[in-house]
Amino acid sequence: MDPAYRCMADIEAQCVRGRHQAGELAFASGGRVVLHGSVGISGPAAIHVSTLFAVERGGGRAAMRVIIDAADRHGVDVTLTAASYVPSRMTTQQLVDWYRRLGFEVVAETRAWARAVDMIRRPRGGAPAGPAASPGVGLPPAVKQSPGPLLDFRRT
DSSP: OOHHHHHHHHHHHTOEEOOOTTOSEEEEETTEEEEEEEEEEEETTEEEEEEEEESSTTHHHHHHHHHHHHHHHHTOEEEEEEOOSOTTTOOHHHHHHHHHHTTOEEEEEEOTTSOEEEEEEOOOSSSOOOGGGOTTOOSOHHHHHOSSOSSOOOOO
16 A cells, blocks of 8 residues: 555544535644645645635644644655635735645745745655655656546545
């Protein structure tokens, strides 16, 4: 089984199922759902965070801790596109700065219709990353072509 599949199983084991337009992964903290999101596999050693919607302050930090810890354990890259669709919460630049503090690096600024910044976080420790983490490689090609998760782990 590819590291990305093991990583997704690890993330899902720490989530509860919810029904929200931002995704069916519901991250809980203190017994309450604090964030809804969508995460998918984008390569044998890469996952892509496509949507995060915090219900409570601190929800993003709690969810990203689950995602990052699992990615580090399994040696998996985490990719995402930082873009603010609710500027009253955080601007795109504030999101980029926040993700940098979590260890993400800017790959490229994209999308003329809205400022969006593609970012990647390489695994720290854990198993060595696979082909998606080769030096000089940005987001896996499948992520560049897809606005959402490539494999849907939602259960109905």
